Amino acid sequence: MALKTFKFRLYPTKNQREKLDWTLARCCELYNAALQERREMYKYTGKGTNYNAQANQLPQIKEIREEYKDIHSQVLQDVLKRVEKAFKDFFRRVNNHETPGFPRFQGRNHYDSFTYPQAGFSLKNGRIELSKIGHVKLKLHREVLGTVKTCTIKREGQCWYVCLACEVQACPRTPYIDDAVGIDLGVSKLATLSTGDVIENPRHSRKAEKKLAKAQQGLSRKKRGSKRRKKVIQRVAKLHRKVRNQRQDYLHQWSRRLVNTYETIVFEDIAPSNLSKRAKPKQDAETGKYLPNGASAKSGLNKSILDAGWNQFIAFCQYKAENAGTVQVVLVDPKYTSQVCSSCGTVRKKTLSERWHSCECGCERDRDHNAALNIKALWLGRSHQEAQAS
Numbered sequence: 001m002a003l004k005t006f007k008f009r010l011y012p013t014k015n016q017r018e019k020l021d022w023t024l025a026r027c028c029e030l031y032n033a034a035l036q037e038r039r040e041m042y043k044y045t046g047k048g049t050n051y052n053a054q055a056n057q058l059p060q061i062k063e064i065r066e067e068y069k070d071i072h073s074q075v076l077q078d079v080l081k082r083v084e085k086a087f088k089d090f091f092r093r094v095n096n097h098e099t100p101g102f103p104r105f106q107g108r109n110h111y112d113s114f115t116y117p118q119a120g121f122s123l124k125n126g127r128i129e130l131s132k133i134g135h136v137k138l139k140l141h142r143e144v145l146g147t148v149k150t151c152t153i154k155r156e157g158q159c160w161y162v163c164l165a166c167e168v169q170a171c172p173r174t175p176y177i178d179d180a181v182g183i184d185l186g187v188s189k190l191a192t193l194s195t196g197d198v199i200e201n202p203r204h205s206r207k208a209e210k211k212l213a214k215a216q217q218g219l220s221r222k223k224r225g226s227k228r229r230k231k232v233i234q235r236v237a238k239l240h241r242k243v244r245n246q247r248q249d250y251l252h253q254w255s256r257r258l259v260n261t262y263e264t265i266v267f268e269d270i271a272p273s274n275l276s277k278r279a280k281p282k283q284d285a286e287t288g289k290y291l292p293n294g295a296s297a298k299s300g301l302n303k304s305i306l307d308a309g310w311n312q313f314i315a316f317c318q319y320k321a322e323n324a325g326t327v328q329v330v331l332v333d334p335k336y337t338s339q340v341c342s343s344c345g346t347v348r349k350k351t352l353s354e355r356w357h358s359c360e361c362g363c364e365r366d367r368d369h370n371a372a373l374n375i376k377a378l379w380l381g382r383s384h385q386e387a388q389a390s
């Protein structure tokens with residue numbers, strides 16, 4: 001059984017929105033109060049208190065502060081569980097001789113979610129019924145699979161979301177057409193497969209990116225602290241979310257397709273430790289112009305910008321493979337993968353601008369396709385060795 005989270009946008013009415021905000025504020029308050037009690041106990045007695053001791057005080061709290069009766073009791077218990085977890089993590093790091101930060105008070109803007117850990121919610125007719133809050137409309141853009149375990153309500157900027165953590169069966173796989181695929185991650189395109197197929201970069205986010213740049217320009221012209229500036233900040237955040245969501249959707253689709261098709265997915269290992277340091281820029285003595293320094297496009301600043309997307313793509317493939325249970329994602333050393341001929345194995349030095357691999361052996365291929373084939377071959381060689389060694 002695997003745990004999988006389904007996230008949906010909520011469309012609360014004005015009243016519901018106020019109730020959500022209010023509930024979140026009370027939870028934050030309770031979190032900080034529980035933290036305060038633990039901090040003081042720790043300070044004076046050197047010991048912490050525990051979840052049960054704090055949870056037993058909830059009825060009293062409700063007597064003194066009647067408004068807490070308007071929040072589902074399990075939601076309040078979950079707040080105390082979060083404090084307990086913060087402290088457990090803290091003590092674990094102390095025991096590991098790390099230098100942990102003491103659990104911190106949460107600001108109103110940072111504390112952005114509350115959870116129904118077992119009950120108090122139900123999903124029906126395009127709405128989710130939340131105890132003490134009401135029937136909130138939501139956009140059910142996909143089917144919820146498995147059994148819902150917990151329900152978390154989350155605020156992101158001006159939007160509200162519900163995250164349903166579900167226990168699901170490992171996904172069944174469609175039959176594969178080939179057992180292994182090598183993947184060369186690219187700069188101008190997202191990836192090239194050893195089959196010769198190309199995954200383009202998502203283009204649809206360009207439009208949103210343009211809007212984003214414009215909104216950000218507007219930001220610098222608005223006075224600090226002004227209402228208008230606040231509005232622009234919200235718009236920028238919204239556009240950021242849009243770009244990110246579109247990109248993620250795209251990566252989800254492609255990683256799903258790869259995991260459904262192949263048994264072994266081979267990527268180049270782009271972890272920073274495996275990459276050589278950034279090459280220094282070379283300047284022409286006469287003209288002062290910068291010369292090509294022979295550095296790969298996958299190093300330097302370029303790399304750090306691209307990395308985020310690549311890492312996410314690999315991560316998406318990895319967890320989908322884990323869910324499927326019969327697929328593996330492996331990483332190989334990316335050195336020379338674009339220089340070696342995938343047909344005869346000789347090294348054919350190329351500059352970055354050479355997009356075509358042409359070898360004396362008669363091998364003619366797109367540069368990235370050649371690299372993808374080498375990435376796949378590296379894995380095949382390694383698994384062959386491993387098989388012989390064992």
Ligand SMILES: [Zn+2]
Nearest residue numbers: 341344359361
């Ligand atoms: Zn060759």
